[in-house]
Amino acid sequence: MKDQSVRPGTTRRDFLRTSLLAGGAAAASASVSTSAQAAGDPAILEVQPWAQALGDGVDARPYGFPSPFEEQVKRRNVDWLTADPVSSVNFTPLHDLDGIITPNGLCFERHHAGIAEVDPAQYRLMINGLVEKPLIFTIEDLKRFPRENHLYFLECAANSGMEWRGAQLNGCQFTHGMVHNVMYTGVKLRHLLERAGVKTKGKWLLAEGADASAMTRSIPMEKALDDCLVAFKMNGEALRPEQGYPVRLVVPGWEGNMWVKWLRRLEVGDQPWHHREETSKYTDLLADGRARRFTWVMDAKSIITNPSPQAPITHGRGHTVISGLAWSGRGTIPRVDVTLDGGKNWYPARMDGPSLPMSLHRFYFDFDWDGRALLLQSRAHDSTGYVQPTKDELRMVRGENSIYHNNGIQTWYVNNKGVAENVEVS
Template identity: 80%
Template sequence: NAEGDPAIINKQEWNQYLGEGVDARPYGMPSQFESHVRRQDVPWLTADPVSSVNFTPLHELDGIITPNGLCFERHHAGIAEVDPAEHRLMINGLVDRPLVFTMEDLMRFPRENHVYFLECAANTGMEWAGAQLNGCQFTHGMIHNVMYTGVPLRLLLQEAGVKTTGKWIMPEGADASGMTRSIPIEKALDDCLVAFKMNGEALRPEQGYPVRLVVPGWEGNMWIKWLRRIEVGDQPWHHREETSKYTDLLADGQARRFTWEMDAKSVITSPSPQAPITQGPGPLVITGVAWSGRGTIPRVDVTIDGGITWQQARMSGPSLNKSMHRFYLDVEWDGKPMLLQSRAHDSTGYVQPTKEQLRHVRGENSIYHNNSIQTWAVNEKGEAENVEIS
């Protein structure tokens, strides 16, 4: 352009005037030009915002860590604003010594750091009967992946002394939802954490401040927020969240129960309906995320022609157990329509199923545990749409 690029030629305001000094932003926020990057809900999904969900803007993120302020929220009775000085964690039931911990007590136990994904069992639940929500934020955004700092639950249970008859635990939240789940003692003694930090800072109120249970690889509903009590028992409690909810209705009307592990899953986050191609044909970075509740993701395949041909994507970033993985496929886009899909392989050898394969086993009555392959149709303009192909 003979006139030259005004972005180079013109003096900008930020070239001429001093900016704000240190301390103008004592707890930093993103640039004002990033204000479109935000959690969002789907208004018709739930009747009331206090028992609702919003979604992580996966299409705006890169790498594997979800920033704290963008972690999706799922509350059954709103956000409890808990004063840590007034908060207690009780362990009772089939234990030698029932115990009550203050937050200070918890800080005296050895702690660990782990990056784990949390996926709500209902993630992608609206897509069982057909392509519905137009954007990976809405189809796949009930997931976040953060580094937790916390005390292994095992250490707290050992302190209380689990009786030989103690085979299950029931964590309970301090919010008004009466959130309780039954968890087998083997899992409780294995890798569960009583966490108080996420990505280095205190848990956000939305995520269960001051303390939440971390149940790696298992459905998000079990990750009790605002954790106030853990009862040890000899059998599961069969409470609301594991009977009328969080069970999987099969085609024959029978319900599968206790489907805790999150199966391997992936989604292309860009291009996607909320992240169209805007720069036209030429080099294109196709990217997305993959995860498995059973281990790591050594491989993701990507197709741009609806599954006729597949290419192995490039994994980039840490490959951690039960954590989100990032993949890329760098292509030359010819400007022709594409049918984009990704297919995750996890470290057990399991391969993410097509929608057809999943429906064959599960029917279409389910809400929970939909880990099928997602398709985006991209047109010549670079716009993407949620579709289903067979």
């Protein structure tokens, strides 16, 4: 925090001059008297319309919603990305958010047969296969097991997938917006499996969704018995329909496709099932035609959310706050580095807020911008010592055929007007 270099704020005299003279402050001056005498009065602020009338009462909004002035803050999809929006993705507006909690209404969506609208009274979860006693649970049954709460990121394996072949999409919402961070309430999957009694041969678990795509993924029993949750709440309230209401699987640190939504069945088996979503999809095709399979863990990654193509610097030179997110499927993020010149010089970012394993971390870099063009990058270090690689380093090992597991360093070019663009540097 280089406080002596901070230059925001204006004296009242400066403000009034700006209000009266500059076009950029037209909206502000519209509500302000233009008579010099009134303008010199601290009462200048008292004519604003919301100080003169009563607003909505406490009975008006049983469930609240954002200000109409925030309508641009929304999930966005990309029309050309998929054939049909019922089997597609939209993106979290990372550039409009701060801190580490993603509000439920803005968590990116990925579904394969549209949003299943499940009646919780009819909901059932079955455990079958290599177990002593097949079981069927209602939601009320699930809520009788010991509950836990954890803040975890969920990242789609295909996040940043378009960037394997070069800079494609102009905005961190699109390049990195298939991630969200939510506090889940649920019960350990282990408790349910212990109740059913996993047989000695039971080494794998099939998780199956209740939507029309019947999403199915194989999960090794070791992970299932470790930290997986069967969750029914997100950020305090019931899961949202697009996030698997009433029950989803939580697979901390692992690719989002495995966090099966509208969870209806858990089958215990002695080997993986090799379903569509772990063969044709969610495998990483290498340059030589072979594919990496079962690449579940999301490696350490970071992104500068501000400035970015959708969120330029609009205030001109002087004190500027760079902000971003970092995360790792293997633990916490003790350190993020930031560069202003495409990697020639790196500076430690200021890590902010609680540091929790397999959760987003927020970082800031406060600096005095001299108005010169910038090549911004961030580089995450996780608690295992792993350092986020460059995109080129990843391509050397993995080729450019895959669309999954691209955790390479992202570059934004910021011109001398503060406008940002997605670019590649070598």
